[in-house]
Amino acid sequence: MSDIASLLDRAASGGRLTYDEGVRVYREADLHALGAAAHARRTQLHPGDEVTYVIDTTINYTNICNVHCTFCAFFRPEGHAEGYTMTHEQVLERVKFAADQGATQIMVQGGVNPDLPIAYYVDLFRAIGERFPDVDIHSLSTSEICGIAKRESMSIEDVLITLRAAGLKSLPGAGAEILVERVRKRISARKIDDDRWIEVMRIAQRLGMPTTATMMFGSVETDAERIRHLDVLRELQDETHGFTAFIPWYYVPFKTPLKGKEATGLEYLRVLAVSRLYLDNFDHLQSSWLTPGLKLGQLGLMFGCDDMGGTILEEKVVTLAGSTNTANRAELEKNIRRAGYRPVIRDTYFNRREYPLATAG
Template structure:
C-alpha cells in the first residue's frame, strides 16, 4: 500500500512539473502528453491550460463568429464509418443544392449580421473543378463581403483526382475563384492506424498535413481539428497534436484548433470514452501541447451549451460559430440549438465579455453588459 501511495505521489509530482513547464512556455514532448492523458487531474490540467490561454489573450474576452454551415451535397464516395450524413453515388437520397438555394442561404446569413460561410459536403465524384470555381465566383459577385471558409482536405483531394490537376493547382484556382480559407475537417486522428479503421478510403495523415501546408503556402489559412472517441490510442492523440504543431512551425497557417467527440448515433460505430470530462481534458492538453496556435474553439455543437461554457476555463478563448444551419453533426442527433443571444448569455455566465469576430479572428464588435442582438435566430435543420 505504501508503494502504491508513493508511486501515485511521484506521478502527481511529475504532472505538476509538466504543467509548470508548459505554463512557463516550455514545449512539451510525447512523454509529457502521454502522462497528461493518463492523469485524472482534469481540473489541475484545465487550470494550467487557462493560464496559457490568458498569456495569448489577457483580456477577458470570448469571441464568436456569426456563420452558417451549408452542406451543398451529401453524395460521397469515401464512406467513412463514423458519418451519418453521406449518401453513396446513385442514392435516391443524394442531392446537390441548386446555386440559387445556396445564394438564398448566404443572403439570409448576411441579413442577420453573418460574415462566414462554412460550405462543405461529401467527396462527390460527379462534380468537376469548374462546378466549384463557378459557384465561388457567383457567390463573390453577389456577396463580396462574405468569407468563404469552406471545403475540406478530402474534398480538395477529390477535386484534384477528378480534374487531373495537382492539389496545389486546385487550391490556387479555388482561391482565385473566391475561397478564403480551408477548414480542418477530415483531420480526425492524424495517425494511419485509426484512420484505416474509421475511414479506409480517406487519405493518410501525411496527405492531410501536406494539403493543409500547401493551402497555407498559396495564401489560404485554415484550422486544425481532432476528433476523439474512436478508440484511438492516447499516443495517437499526442502524435496528432505534435504533427499539427510541426506543420504550424513551418507555415504558421492555422488560425485555430478545435477538438470534439465522435457522435455515434446513426453510424455503424460505437464511441469509446467520449465523455464531457474526456473532452475537457483533451481540450486542455491540446492548449498545452499546441504552443504555437493562438485560438481554441469550444465545441458546443457536440458537447452542449453548458460544457461549451465550461470549456472557456479549459483553454478555449472562442465560442466558435453560431452555425445557423448544421446537417452533418445533426445527422448523428447531437446538434444543440443555440441562438446568438444565448451565446452572449453563456459567455457572460462564464465571466467573460462576448465579442463578435470575423474568420481572421479580428474583433468586429464587443457587446456591452446586457446588450443583445436585434436580429436573432435559431439554428435551422
Template sequence: MLISFWVNHIYPNFVAYTIMMELANLYQRALDFDFLSVEEGMYLFEQAPLADLMHIADELRKKQVPHGKVTWQIDRNVNTTNVCIANCKFCNFYRIPGHAEAYITEMPVYRKKIEETLKYGGDQLLLQGGHHPNLGLDFYTTTFRQLKQEYPTIKLHALGPPEVAHIAKLEKMSHHDVLKALKESGLDSLPGAGAEILVDRVRRLISKGKCGADEWLAIMHEAHKLNITTSATMMFGHVETLEERFIHLVRIREVQAMKPTDANGFLAFIPWTFQDVDTLLTKIRGVHNLTTPDEYLRMIAISRIMLPNVKNIQASWLTVGKETAQLCLHGGANDFGSIMIEENVVSAAGAPHRFTYKTIQEAIKEAGFEPQLRNQQYGWREIPDTIVEQTIDY
C-alpha cells in the same frame, strides 16, 4: 518486517514524490511554451489533477489571448452536395451516387440561404460536401466566383483537405495548383475538416475513402504557403488510443511550426467528440462515444498545452453542450465557435445543441466572460443593427 515497512510506507511516498516532481517540471515547461513530447503529454493527461491542467491551460490562454474576451461567430454551414463515395463509418449525412435523396446545391438555394444568413447577422458560408465522383475543380471555382460576384462581402470558409485531395485526384493536379485556383476564385479560408485522428490505422477503420494523414497535413502545409488561413480539428472518442490523440496533436504542431512567418497557418484548433447515433461505426463495430465531461475538459486543457503555437482553442458546444463548453473557458479555451445558422452533418449523428446570437452571448456571460463577435480571421465585428434573431426548434 523491513520489507513490509518499505512496501506499505516508504515506497508509496517515494512514488507520490516522484510523480509530484515530474508534474512540477512538466507544468513549468508548459508555462514556458515548450513543445512537450507525446509521452510527456500522455503523462500529464493520466497523472495530473484536472484542476492543475485547467489552471496551467488558463494561464497559457491569458498569455496568448490577453484581451480576455471569448470570441464567437455567426456563419452558416451549407452543403455543396450530399453525394459522397468516402464511406465514412461515422457519417449519416452522405448519400451514394444515384440515391433518391442525392442533391447538388444550385444557385437559387445559395441565394436564399445567403439572404437569410445576412439577415441573421452572418458574414460567412462554411461550404462543405462530399467526395462527389463527378464534381471537379471547375464546379467549385465556378460556384465560388458566382457567389463572390453576387455577394462580395460573404466570406467562403470552404471544403477541407479531403475534398482538395479528391479534386486533385480527379483532375490529376497538384495540391498547390488546386488550392491556388480555389483561392483565386474566392476561397477565403480552409476548414480543418476530415482530420478525425491523423493516424492511418484509425483512418483505415473509420474513413478509409479519405486521404491519409500525411496527405491531409501536406495539403494544410501547402495552404499555409499560399497564405490561406486554416483551422485544425480532432474528432475523438471512438477507436483511437490515447497515444494516437497525442500523435495527432504533435503532428498539427509540427506543420504549424513550418508555416511562413507572415501566415496565420492554423489559426484555431477545435477538438470535438464522436457523435454515435445510428452510425455504422456504432451499428457494425459497437463503438460508442463514452467521453465524459471530465475527459473533454482534459482534452481542451491538453490542447492548449500541447499546441503552444496555435493561438485559439475552441470549445465544441455543439457536441458537448453548453455547461461543459462553459467550463472549458476556464481551462484553456478562448472561443465558442459559431451559432451555426444551419448544420447538417454532425447533427445527423445526434448532436442536439443549438444557440442563437442572444443565447450564445448569455452563455459566455454566465461563464464570467465578455463575448466578442468575430470573423474567421479572428478580427472583431460589431453586431449588425439590423440583426434578426433566428427561431430555433428545440
C-alpha cells in the same frame, strides 16, 4: 513539486512538452490541475476578458460521397435515392439567409462527390463573392480538395490556386479526424491518408490561405494517438504558422455505422486542456459546443479556450449523427457572459468586428 506538477508548470508558462510528456500529462494529471494550467496559459496568451465568436453558417451542399466513413450518417453513396446536390441558387439562398443575420463566414462543405467538376465550385464561389462581398468563403475539406484534383487530373496546388482566384479564402480543418494511419484505416479507409491531409494544408498555407485544424476524437483512437495527432499539428505549425485555431470535437455515435460510446464531459475537458498546453504555437483554441452542448462549451472557457466557435446557423453532418445541440447568438453571448467574459464578434481570421451584439452587456 511532483513530476506531473512541474510539467504542468512548464507548459502553463508556454514551455514545450515532449510527446512522451504530453502522453503522461494527458493520462496522469489531475483534471483540476490540468484545467488550471491550461487556463493560466490561455490567460497568458489572451489577457483581458474577451471571448470571441463568429457569425457563420455551414451549408452542406451535397451528401453524395465516395469515401463512406464509418462515423458518418450524413453521406449517401453515388446513385442512392436520397443523394442530393444543391443548385447554386439553393446555396445562394442559404448564404443570403446567413448574411441577413450578420454572418461573415460561410462554410460550404459536403461529401466527396465525383460528379461535380471544378467549375461547380468556381462558379459558386464567384457568385457568392459578387452577391455577398462581405462574406468570407471558408470552405471545403482536404478530402473535397483532393476529390476535385483527382476528378480534374490537377495538382492540389492548381486546384487551390483556381479556387482561390474564384473567392475561396481559407480552409477549415475538416477531415483530420485523428492523423494516425491505424485509426484512419479503421474509421475511414477510403479517405486521404494523414500525409495527404498535411500536404493539402501545407500547400494552402504556403499559398497564403489560413486554415484551422480539427480533431475528431472518441472513436477508436488511444490516448497516445490523441497526443500524436497534436504532435503532427504542432510540427506543421512550427513550419508554416498557417493554422489560426485548433478545434477538437468528439464524434456522436448514435446514428452512425461505427458504434461506440459518446465521450464524456470530463474527457472533453481533458482534451481541451491538454490541447491548450501541448499546442504551444497555436494562438486560439475553440470550445466547440456542437457535440458537447453549450453548457459544456461554456465550461471549456475555464479549460484553455478563448473562442466559442460560431453560430453554425445550418448544419447537417453532426446533426444527422445524433447531435441535437443548437445555439443562437443570444445564447452564445449569454453563456460567455455568465462565464465571466465579454463576448466579442470576430471574423474568420480572428479580427475583431464592429457589429452589434445580440444582447445587452
